[in-house]
Amino acid sequence: MPAAQRHPTMTDVAERAGVSASTVSRTLRGLSNVSPGVRARVEAAARELNFAVSRHASSLVTGRTGVVAVLVPTLNSWFMGSALSSLGPMLRAADLELAVYVIPDLAERASFFERLPARRNADALLVFCFDLTDEECARLDDLGMPVVYVSQHAGGRPSVYVDDVAGARDGTRHLLNLGHRRIAFVQAQGATGFSFSSHGRLLGYRQALAEAGVPRDDSLVVAAPPEDKRAVVEAIGRLLSLREPPTAVFAEQDELAASLVRTLRRSRIEVPERMSVLGFDDQPVAEWFDLSTVAQSPSDMGRVAGDLVLALLDDPDADPRRHVVLPTRLIPRATTAPAPGPGADGASPGRGEANAARNAGRVP
Template identity: 35%
Template sequence: MTHGIDEVARVAGVSTATVSRALRGLPNVSPITRKRVEAVARDLGYVASPSAASLASGRTRTIGLLTPWVNRWFFANVIEGAERSLRAVGFDALLYTFDIAREVPRRPVDPSVLRHRVDGVLVVGLPLTDLEVEALEGLDRPVAFVGTGRDDHLTVRLDDHEAGVQATEHLVGLGHRRVGHVTGTPDEEHSWSPPSGRRQGWSEVLRAAGIEPEAGWEVNGHFDIQGGRTSTHALLDAHPEVTAVFAASDEMAMGAILAARDRGLRVPEDLSVVGIDGHDLGELVGLTTVSQDASGQGSQAARLLLDLIAGRGEPSLVVHPTVLVERASTAAPRA
């Protein structure tokens, strides 16, 4: 069995970056260390990947990773997948977070902190303005997006419109006519942002079924459990006739379930709930969800970004499939 660069580094007692430099004949590695690394790599059967071998020398071997959060399911899984692919070829990730708070505007992205420090930039689920995208382009380094991004850049994502269609069609197919929607944050209004596509799928399915969604059926949940809980309370206070909720993320869907329990409502007998993600805890709470492979998206985006750095490939849109996973949180409405 062959081993990766992490195992070579562990056995040789050095960092993955040192392994990469030693095997590529780069300076700043002592002869003794180079021989030890080469011997370990030979014994373990490690061969550097084509992407790593073709990268020009003198690079930082670091990818700038921009994300709003690291403690939420989608972002954590994308980051883990990306780092796994980067470590496999001796690259590091330089992480910058830009918290999207509810009370204050997000601080703008400042590319100057990345200049001369990274070979490329991976943006994970962070909605950027056109000016911010142009500023990143000014680094003269490849830029890739996961989850949200413009069509003129490398973007790996799911089909958010189709995910919204899958979730809403499931509820309408069960017989629900009054379906509320817990969306993301109010400032994510780009046509290519996930909340926009998921909202569009929801409204289109309802209208196709002859249901005109009322303005009050849509509430903002800020993509977290507490936001989903608070917004579902607001939704049901204003529209107690709602029998089902489509939340644009599993964490907001879990918050919707908690809100139902707060109100003495049973799920799914009194309120059906469906989310999007495939969260690890979804099975535990019996959540029906439109599942996506977040880790796979991060891993593929990192590999494609490395190809761009190495001068291969072109910026493209890669769409990952989704699948509806039916569990106990959805059922036909009460007669």
């Protein structure tokens, strides 16, 4: 059938423009490794032939699927929602689709790594917030595609993450600068996939205390799931039962910090007059509670991860071990204040208030 009587193909465009079919594919998919002159010739040829790029035809020429896969532990989180909301449009603008694999438990995880569906269905993989074993990392290394780790550091592999250690160090310094010396740290127990961040934040807290000459006291480090009201009450109770209770609490995430503020206020412990509370993340709940926090931007992380995966797809010579470390920033709000002084009105919370904290758990 003459070319005028059938749908034009990528080969027709290539012949008209005097380039290869793979160059036509790269040009019409908006990839960056095409010179302006060649791009203009290809686009003109496509217009003259009334050619529209087909993803299937493009994949036959380039061996690509036009899909970027994302591996996440959950979609039910502020972090994932913000990161994917910025990543998705960015990939679509590059004519790439987003395929999301949710791995909420160990059984799903084992199945994913046994089948590795991304090997057949995607050109690149973004791994969000997983603590992978050496064997799992090796399996991903064998995929033969770019694999970018997001919100985590992966040695020798492309990674995008915030400096959790520096962020927690800055947050603890904020409390130290307000005169607090008994500062508790509350970990978000059971936060699936985020132990890399958790370890970094605890390390930053301890570094700031050591820097200020404050002796390490492991009794000030407790853990509780943010959604478990009773566990949060019991964690506060343990801290208030100490011989020297804290005057400030640093929670490793905002949801947990908000739960601590609620528990303290139900116990008639004023925040921040008697107890300062600091969070980490700057989730929407932080603004609702007027919560002082250490802010990170998952939207920026999604965009940077998108830039990195596009660079790895477009340029075979791009650094396959590139790390991008994003900054955090302190957001002081209404839940942190100078440490209370001695005296009846400014005394630190005592043992009696530990019972009040436990009783607060009975409030509906």
